[in-house]
Amino acid sequence: LDKLTVRFNRDLSEEVVAGMPLGWTPFEIEPVVKGDWVWGGRDRVEFHPEAPLPVGNRFAAKATEQFVVRVGEALRGKRQFAFETSPLRVKRCVYLGRYGKEVRLEFSFNGEVEPKALEAGLSVWDSLAGVQAGKVKALGTGPNRRQVVAVSEPPGRGLRVTLPAGFAGVAGPSGLRDAFEDAFTLKPAFAALRAWTPWRRGT
Numbered sequence: 001l002d003k004l005t006v007r008f009n010r011d012l013s014e015e016v017v018a019g020m021p022l023g024w025t026p027f028e029i030e031p032v033v034k035g036d037w038v039w040g041g042r043d044r045v046e047f048h049p050e051a052p053l054p055v056g057n058r059f060a061a062k063a064t065e066q067f068v069v070r071v072g073e074a075l076r077g078k079r080q081f082a083f084e085t086s087p088l089r090v091k092r093c094v095y096l097g098r099y100g101k102e103v104r105l106e107f108s109f110n111g112e113v114e115p116k117a118l119e120a121g122l123s124v125w126d127s128l129a130g131v132q133a134g135k136v137k138a139l140g141t142g143p144n145r146r147q148v149v150a151v152s153e154p155p156g157r158g159l160r161v162t163l164p165a166g167f168a169g170v171a172g173p174s175g176l177r178d179a180f181e182d183a184f185t186l187k188p189a190f191a192a193l194r195a196w197t198p199w200r201r202g203t
Helices: 066-071 115-121
Strands: 004-007 027-030 035-041 044-049 058-063 080-084 090-099 102-113 123-126 136-138 144-152 158-163 180-185
Touching (some): 115 144
16 A cells, blocks of 8 residues: 545645645554655545555544644544555465475465464365375464475375465454465475496396
8 A cells, every 4th residue: 555545525725736745634544654644636635654554454544633723624524434455465375395204385475474373374185185284384483475384294196275264464464355275286206216237248
């Protein structure tokens, strides 16, 4: 989210230019966000945050009492608005390959995720047998948009991973809008099949 726009039912001023600093605070935002209020037009104001708002978060904008001083009358009707940023989303899930007796997967999200939360929320299944696969372990050490997990000793050649709807990241409570699911065909571990030397009669 790069800006918040509030439109009114009539013009607030005749002498404004879009982008001009407002010079006062029409609404207070909670949780507190640093930024500037500017004119978006005669009948609207815009809030431009200093930095993009974190994904998966909910905010409230509440009208201040400065309308009386700045506009000449109090704001009537609805005085508080709720809005939220984009929910958490899995951008991709990649099969990294086998490492000894485990396979590794890398998840990329649009917001930071705790490794332990991912470990607890992730379900891994043998996609052919329909049973749960091996134990899941997150390898990350802290919040990050990219997390790698290891699945120990998966029993089959097919792997299905799922995350439930509502799974949330670090920034806020708005988690996955829909359940996430992906499937992979596991390659056999890299190994030599046999070894031999050239054979010729008489040697």
